[in-house]
Amino acid sequence: MNTPVRRRFVARLAGLAAVALLPLRAARAQADPFAALLKQVTGGATVRPGRVKVDTPRLADNGHSVPLTVSVESPMTAADHVRNITLLSERNPRPLMATFYLGPKAGRAEVATRVRLNGTQRVLAVAQISDGSYWSGTAEVEVTESACLDMS
Amino acid sequence: MALARVQLPASAKRGEVIAVRIAIQHPMETGFRYDNMGKAIPKNVINSLRVRYNGTEIFRAEMGSGIAANPYLQFFTVAEASGQFDFEWVDDDGNRGMERARITVE
Numbered sequence: 001m002n003t004p005v006r007r008r009f010v011a012r013l014a015g016l017a018a019v020a021l022l023p024l025r026a027a028r029a030q031a032d033p034f035a036a037l038l039k040q041v042t043g044g045a046t047v048r049p050g051r052v053k054v055d056t057p058r059l060a061d062n063g064h065s066v067p068l069t070v071s072v073e074s075p076m077t078a079a080d081h082v083r084n085i086t087l088l089s090e091r092n093p094r095p096l097m098a099t100f101y102l103g104p105k106a107g108r109a110e111v112a113t114r115v116r117l118n119g120t121q122r123v124l125a126v127a128q129i130s131d132g133s134y135w136s137g138t139a140e141v142e143v144t145e146s147a148c149l150d151m152s
Numbered sequence: 153m154a155l156a157r158v159q160l161p162a163s164a165k166r167g168e169v170i171a172v173r174i175a176i177q178h179p180m181e182t183g184f185r186y187d188n189m190g191k192a193i194p195k196n197v198i199n200s201l202r203v204r205y206n207g208t209e210i211f212r213a214e215m216g217s218g219i220a221a222n223p224y225l226q227f228f229t230v231a232e233a234s235g236q237f238d239f240e241w242v243d244d245d246g247n248r249g250m251e252r253a254r255i256t257v258e
Contacts, residue, residue, distance in 0.1 A: 066220070097215075097219060106230070114224050
């Protein structure tokens, strides 16, 4: 049933959609809010996603105190361990929340704390392994009542 | 200065990974709040916490206003020998605090 005319029309339509979507995708890649911060934390080293897990409630009623657990896959031996873990926030006025320094004596690369979050956002954790490489993990938290950090 | 509570097992087997918990009473002022007179309340947070186990540093935290009031931390360590844990912290005003805990390792 497909006539050549209709086929050509469908092909052109698909092409148009692709062109329209292209700049959108580029803009999203550029607008990574963590990029500049990460550079500050790692000194420009590449950060690979993986090995780091951030555990938070999916929905936090109150941004003043959100429980957060960050863990890193690591044998925690003298030869291979986690040196430090940094917590970054996407929307807090001071995005650098904390840095934890561990060592081979930690036994398990896991730290739990409670953070302040200024609204619904993504939280990023970056871990530096003893070989110098950086790994990261994120968690999405929906905050009903934000920690009113800018005014109260 | 501030009150703190430390929680860790009283005894452990050698080589066992144990959880260490600390909660410190502190407002962790962000510096973004105003008092009743409309005056800005200066930022005052516990900016660093150091934990030593028989004199060796096993954990350190550098914190900002992104950590909730009355900061709570849990981390792990390997029980190596009987002895003492020393927790030391300092806030932006220069107030220092410390707490101790003992553990028996068989």
